Amino acid sequence: MKKNLFAVYSLLVLGAISCSAPDPSSKVNQMIMEFQAEVAPDKRVAVWNLTFENDSLKGETDRLAALEELTGQLDQNGIKYTDAVTRLPDKALEGKTKAVVTISVANIRSQPKHSAELATQALMGTPLTVLKGNGSWYLVQTPDQYISWVDQAGIQLMTEEELENWHTQNKVVFTPLTGHVWTNPQEEEMVSDLVAGDILTGLGTEGNWKQVQLPDGRSGYVEASQMMPWEEWISSRETSMDNLITTAKSMLGVPYLWGGTSIKGMDCSGFTKTIFYLNGQVIPRDASQQINEGEEVDTDKNWENLQVGDLLFFGEKATSDRKERVVHVGMWIGNNEFIHSRGRVRISSFDPENPNYDEYELNRYLRTKRIVNQKSDGVLSVSEIIQPNKL
The missing domain is CATH 2.30.30.40 (SH3 Domains)
Incomplete structure (x- = not known):
């Protein structure tokens, strides 16, 4: 129903363009923004970089079905334009639209250069979707849908057939x-x-x-x-309380690394992501994405409601003129304690009598979500995403 209403709205806007507006640019760009809100609201996991100017539809996207719908509506309403949009994966890749990580940990960055911010990491053997190239760098999408740049030195480019062969x-x-x-x-x-x-x-x-x-x-x-x-x-992976605590504590003291998702260094959400990956589950990359998964179990610091494996989120609460800002995440381990990566992987407590009492995190606590044994679109088993022997 929502999609149908959106289509009606689109036709009304475009009808107004074709009947009265000499320059359709502003209205078409409004349409582009409406499509973006519908199909690519999070630029970390989707590409929808489109603009309309000088009678030309420009940019790039990997949301090809949405692009087809947009151009179809432009055609239907008699809007003349030049289609200069690059469809991703880029044809310039000549079929090499897949890749596998070939080093222990590949650093994946926000821009195609080593000096750019570290966005995430991927382990050896992780299959990637390649969207486009820029010199020796490639824009790739990891199995958790995160889109960033990786140096070719850390990956092996493949066709779909070559990746299938590797999987077997x-x-x-x-x-x-x-x-x-x-x-x-x-x-x-x-x-x-x-x-x-x-x-x-x-x-x-x-x-x-x-x-x-x-x-x-x-x-x-x-x-x-x-x-x-x-x-x-894969058959031995289980998000049991003992497994989650053992895995998390095995990484105590590992240094904090912005963008890190491996034992070589990890940020807060990279740490929780690694805990669950090593126990068979893939969860979203960032804390602001992880908070959208699972079942809410607490917002009022009622620690008795929490179970081992629950994720605690911290940040700035929403106000009348500012949205909520999620900046940190940790995992509950019981006994009023949680484990998290801040400076290093450490255990903190909400008990004022505990030597690890963490008043700083207590004061910016937002809420707790439970993803263990909960159905959630953004939480998948490792076998669903990385499937050796089964492409």
Whole structure:
């Protein structure tokens, strides 16, 4: 019904343009903004950079169905224009619209340069959708839909067929927090470092060593006890209270890194994201996205309502002239304590008698959401998004 009303509104606006307005630019740009609010309200996960000027529809988008609807309405109402919109993925990629991360942790940035802000990270073996290129940089979309730039040195570009072939190969998952791939069992030379959750191709076992292949074709050896077959790893993932607490505490002391989502460094939402990923769930990237998931369980600091695994959100409450601002997130671990990344991964308490009492976070507490065992559009299992052996 909402979509039908929107279409009627669109036709009314465009009818007014064709009948009375000599220059349709302002009205068409208004239409573009209306479409954006409907199909691409969050620029972190969708591209809708369109403008209309000098009788030309310009820009780029990956919302192709919405673009087709927009141009169809322009055509229907006799608006003459030149279609100069770049459809993403860009044809200049020549079919290389997929990629796989080839290093332990790929840094994905807000702009195509190493000096740009770190937006997020992706682990080895993570499949990416490639939208366009800029020199040696590529605009990619991660499995959690986040869109940012990655250096080609950290990925292997692929066609859809090549990615499918890679998926069908036998996969293994690295399980310790950190480790290495060596050229041989004698550990004479390092091929790559590894972090928990990295996905490689398993080639065979030689004694206590597993021969593996990286997504870019490099090969080497990892201690067999540090690798787990994909099927075994994914079937053993569970967001139980014990698993969540154990995983979270294993990262105590890891330094805070803005944009980080790995054991090498993590921001607050990167930390909660990593906890859940290593236990089989993919949750949205940022705290302001995570807060939209799951069931609300508290807004009034009634800690007895909370369970292990609940996510606590902090920031600035909404006022009459300002929207709510979510700036921080942590995970409840019971006993009036939560674990979070601020400066480093640490445990804080809301108990004034506890040495870890955190009055600062208490004063900016917003609410708590529960995503464990809750149906939520933005929370998926790892097997739904990263699917070795099943594209």
